[in-house]
Amino acid sequence: MATDDTRRVRQWYERELGWATACGRPDGPPVELLTGLRFDVLELPAEAGSAVLRRMPRTGPVALDGLSMRFLVAAGSAEQLPELLDWLEWSGVALDLVALGPGDRMPAPRPAGSRAAAGSGPQPVWLRPPEPGCEVEPTLPAAALGGVPGGRGGDSESAPDLVRLVGAAATECHRARLLSASRAQAFAFSYASRISAGTRPRSLTL
Known part of the structure; x- marks a missing residue:
């Protein structure tokens, strides 16, 4: 992304939304959004x-970045996530669910309607x-239920429920984890069956 284009993207976020931005690392996205200030992120x-x-x-707002999806949530939600998972009886279960809060960053999607610079890639x-x-x-999911850890009560009509x-x-x-494990098991079973039958996958016989 060209320098002028990077500046325009940063200005759009800062002026239109009031979000803090930073220049990305040389090997990463050109513009990043600072989390933990106006919003946190569930990835x-x-x-x-x-x-x-x-x-x-x-x-609330949702961004897609390759194989990851990011849901913007109310600031402070990242800190509440472990308690919420425990309250929902997911504690101790391996989940590909992480939260970005204070001190973290997320790649900034291009503003809606803008075009990517030529050769910038995905x-x-x-x-x-x-x-x-x-x-x-007001559009960000927030813990608004009474009795829920960190619940803020009174926001339920304006924000989706965290x-x-x-x-x-x-x-x-x-x-998704169970499905992935099931696919891997089915592949392993199929491979083992073909080996025991004296055949091999085509990819191994070329």
Whole structure:
């Protein structure tokens, strides 16, 4: 991405949304968004994220970056994630679900409607973009249920429910892990069966 284009992207985020940005590393994205200030991020595999999008019509902004999907959530949610997973009885279960909060960064998707620079390669994109010209915080999933760790009560009408989002994300991450393990087991079984039958996969006979 050209220097002028990078500057335009940073200015769009800073002026239209009030988000803090930083120049990316030489081997990484040209512009990054600082998390833990105006928002935190839930990051999960794209396959699991797509299933969450089908289940939840209201999630707040969502970005796709290769094999990862990032859901923007209210600031402070990253700190609450371990407690929420424990409260939802997912504690101790291996999940490809991580949270980005204070001190972290996420690659900045190009603003909706803008074109990528020629030769820039694949870049993160908004699946559900933030709306410029308005406060973003009311659209972000927040822990608004009374009795839930970190619950803020009173926000449930303006923001999607963080508890439901985390529950759906954990479920779909677990399902994707089980499906991946099932595929690997089926492949191993098929390979072993063909070896015992005296045949080998074509890829090993060329």
